[in-house]
Amino acid sequence: MTTTTTPRPVPGSEPHADGGWGQNAAPFVPVQTRSQRPRSYTPSDFGKPTGREVNWKHTPLTQLAPLLDDAAGDEGAVSVSVTGPVAGAGLAIGTAPRGEVFVPEDLPAAIAWARAAEALYIAVPADAEYDEPILVEFTGGGADLLAHAHVVVEAGVNSRATVVLRHSGAARFAQNVEIIVRDGAKLDVVSVQGWDDTAVHAASHQARVERDAFLRHTVVTFGGGVVRVDPSVELAGAGAQGELYGVSFADAPQHLESQVFLHHKGPHTRGEVLYKSALQGVGARTVWIGDVLIGADAVGTDSYEANRNLVLTEGARADSIPNLEIETGDIAGAGHASATGRFDDEQLFYLQARGIPEDEARRLVVVGFLAEIVQKIGIPSLEAELFELIEAELAEGEGE
Incomplete structure (x- = not known):
C-alpha cells in the first residue's frame, strides 16, 4: 500500500491573508507607493x-x-x-x-x-x-x-x-x-x-x-x-x-x-x-x-x-x-x-502652577502648538488673521 503525505507549508510560502497579491490566483498588485x-x-x-x-x-x-x-x-x-x-x-x-x-x-x-x-x-x-x-x-x-x-x-x-x-x-x-x-x-x-x-x-x-x-x-x-x-x-x-x-x-x-x-x-x-x-x-x-x-x-x-x-x-x-x-x-x-x-498634562500643570486658569492654560498650549507653522508664513497680516481664527475656533469649542 502506498501512503501519500501532504507536505507541510513552509512559513511565509503561502499567500498572505490580504488576498495573495502577486500570486497566480491574484496576480494584481495594488499601487502602494x-x-x-x-x-x-x-x-x-x-x-x-x-x-x-x-x-x-x-x-x-x-x-x-x-x-x-x-x-x-x-x-x-x-x-x-x-x-x-x-x-x-x-x-x-x-x-x-x-x-x-x-x-x-x-x-x-x-x-x-x-x-x-x-x-x-x-x-x-x-x-x-x-x-x-x-x-x-x-x-x-x-x-x-x-x-x-x-x-x-x-x-x-x-x-x-x-x-x-x-x-x-x-x-x-x-x-x-x-x-x-x-x-x-x-x-x-x-x-x-x-x-x-x-x-x-x-x-x-x-x-x-x-x-x-x-x-x-x-x-x-x-x-x-x-x-x-x-x-x-x-x-x-x-x-x-x-x-x-x-x-x-x-x-x-x-x-x-x-x-x-x-x-x-x-x-x-x-x-x-x-x-x-x-x-x-x-x-x-x-x-x-x-x-x-x-x-x-x-x-x-x-x-x-x-x-x-x-x-x-x-x-x-x-x-x-x-x-x-x-x-x-x-x-x-x-x-x-x-x-x-x-494635551500634555505637564505643560498644563506648569502653567496652572504659575496661577494661570485651566481654560487659559489650554488656550496657550493650542496656540503655541500651531504657532510654529503660522509664524513660518512670513506675512504679518495673514499671520495675525490666522491667530484670530485659532482663538475663534477655541472659543467656539468652549461653547459646545
Whole structure:
C-alpha cells in the first residue's frame, strides 16, 4: 500500500491573508507607493474610486462624488481675481509652460485639467524681487455649483516672490496648481482654505524646483466641509530645497486631508515637511499621508518629515501615515515621525502652577502648538488673521 503525505507549508510560502497579491490566483498588485501611481491627462484612464485604493481609503467619497463625475462646471461657480505686482494671464491646453510639470495622478485632477480650458498663469520675471505678495482669490458662488481650475505659477531664474491662494465662499471645486521654480529662484506659495462649511474642495499641487532654487509651500485649512489638498514637490536640480508646511483646525463634522509627496531627485537636495492639526468635536477628522522618495541619483540628500496632531475632545480622529523610500545609501540624513495625542498634562500643570486658569492654560498650549507653522508664513497680516481664527475656533469649542 502506498501512503501519500501532504507536505507541510513552509512559513511565509503561502499567500498572505490580504488576498495573495502577486500570486497566480491574484496576480494584481495594488499601487502602494506615491511614485507608482498612474498618471494621465485623460479622465477615462482613471476608474472611479471605490474607497479600497490606498489614496482614497481615508477620503469620504460620498461627499466628494460631484468632483468624480466628468461634467461641465457651472457658470459663475467660482470667481477669480489677482492683485499685487504681477497680473494674471491665460494659458490654453498645449501652451507652455502649462503641462511642463503637471500630470494628473487622480480622477478629479484629470477632470480639472480637461475642463479648465484656460489656465490662470502667474509669471514672475527672471531677476524680479517682490516684497508685496501676489494674491489670487477664489470666491465660491454657491454650495451646489461645480467648478474646475488650473493655475500655473512660474518663478523665473533668480527671482523672489510670494503667491497667496485664498479660497472663500462655497462651491464644489476641483483645482490643479502647477508650480515651476527656475534655477536660483526663491518662491513662497501659501494656499489658504477659508471656505464656508458647505464647500467641497479637492486640490492637486505639483511643483518642480530646479538647480539651487527654493520653494516654501504652506497649506492652511480652517474652513470647508471636505477639503483635500495634495502637494507633490520634486527637488529636481542640484542643491534644490523644499519646505512643505501645513496647519489646520478641524471642527465637527469637517474632514481636512493632505497627501504630501516630496521627491528628492537631484543631488545635495534638502527637504523638510511639517504638518500640524488641532481637532475638536465629535466627527472632526484630519488625514495626513506623507511620502518621501529619495531617488537613486539624490546623493547627499538631507530630508525629514513629521506630522503632529492635537486632539482636543472625545470623538475627533486624526489619521497620520508617514512613508519613506530610499534608493541610495549616500545621504546626509533622512527620517520621519508622527504623533497624535491629547494635551500634555505637564505643560498644563506648569502653567496652572504659575496661577494661570485651566481654560487659559489650554488656550496657550493650542496656540503655541500651531504657532510654529503660522509664524513660518512670513506675512504679518495673514499671520495675525490666522491667530484670530485659532482663538475663534477655541472659543467656539468652549461653547459646545
